[in-house]
Amino acid sequence: PEVQLRLxxxxxHPDRVARRQGERGLALAAGGAAQLAEESVVRSAPWLLALSAHATPRGIRVNVASAIQPEWLLELFPDSIEEDEQVTFDEAREKVExxxxxxFGGLSLDEGPTxxxxxxxxxVLAEAATRRLQAIWDPEQLEGLRKRVAFARQLDPSLPPLESTEGLVxxxxxxxxxxxxxxxxxPLTTLTAALGPAGYARLERLAPSHVTLRGGRRLRVNYESSREPWVASRLQDFFGMSAGPTVGEGRVPLVLHLQAPNRQSVSVTSDLAGFWERHYPAARRELGRRYPRHAWPEDPRAAQAPKRGRAR
Structure with a gap:
């Protein structure tokens, strides 16, 4: 009879189902929380029915409760039982769980890892990785890969896009x-796999990550959405070259940030031949006064670029 009464x-009152949390705390199926009155005789039942409750300054207080069994919910309300999967990121362990x-409502009847x-x-992992990108990879490297692909697609739209750093992540x-x-x-290996061997080879031809000058200096190419690709190095590193390096299979001349030995800017140009012809003579006189220990030949196109680490 007692069981029948509780059933x-x-x-x-299915909306009054509650689950014990701690000694007197209750989580309600309808949402929210409550406290079981100290005088309640329902001392240890993990599941119960909050039959009488009222609001207090400290929250909802349940005065009268009745113990129930969770399997009764399966019997009486099969259509109200829901199954779901929670996927979250554990920040401390740095992994998805x-x-x-x-x-039943907001209460878990059973759960376990999967x-x-x-x-x-x-x-979920991508969201966490995007938030904490610096804890995993170099953000500039990822953004550089994305910009290389974006530039290459301007010349060859058949390449698959990487529309954002988030997409690459x-x-x-x-x-x-x-x-x-x-x-x-x-990341580069993953990008290679995403583009396929032929696509990645095409990317390397259209938007190489580096170019090598005639004197052997290897320069990183900077790709940006707002301006043409560019490189930066000492003016002397371009000795022996009558024209600047290009990308886009020779179609796009790189913008050259020509620098003094102290890495301060001397000139910015995409026309190295024109710079040698029109601006180098004046630059040679000024740099010769400031850096007399360095060689400043009259004809830079016929000169040899200095070795790495050497002043002359």
Whole structure:
């Protein structure tokens, strides 16, 4: 009879189901929390029905409660039982965690760890990785890769796009579940796989990461959405060259930031031949006075670029 009475009460008040949290705390199926009155005789039941409650300055207080069994919810309200999967990122452990859950309203009837849907794991990891990018990779390297692809696609739209750094991060997160796995990845290798061998070879031809000058100096190419690709190096490193380096399979001359030996700017040009002809004579006189220990030949096109680390 007592069980039948409690079943009847539950059948009439499913919105008052609660689960104990601690000694007197309650989580309510309808949402929110409450406190069980000290005088309640329902001392240890983990699941109960909050039959009478009122608001106090400290929150909701349940005065009258009745113990129930969680399996009764399955019997009486099968259509109200929901199953879901929670995929979250553990900031301390730096990894994605997934748990399955069977719940009634906001209360968990049963739960446990699971692998998680691959798409959800990738999304959650990508969100965390984007927030904490510097903890995993060099953000400038990722942005540089994206800008290289964007520039190459201007010349060859058949290349697949990387529309944002976030998009590149998301592709890197595929098949991973932790920062440790991401740190073990080489973004360039992943980009190569995404473009395919032919696509990556095309990227290297259209938008190489570096160019090598005639004297052997290897320069990183800077790609930016707001201006033409550019490189920076000492003016002397361009000795022996009648024209500047190019990208885009020879179609796009690089903008050259020509520098003095102290790395201060001397000139910015994409026409090295014109610079040698029109501006170098004056620059030679000025640099010769400021840096007499360095060689400043009359004809830079016929001169040899200095070796790395040598002044002359």
């Amino acid at each position: 009847a009460l539950l059948a009439g 997934a748990r399955w859950r069977v719940r 692998d998680g849907a691959p798409e959800a794991v990738q999304r 998301a592709s890197l997160c595929e098949g991973c579940a932790s920062f440790a796995e991401l740190r073990a990845l080489d």
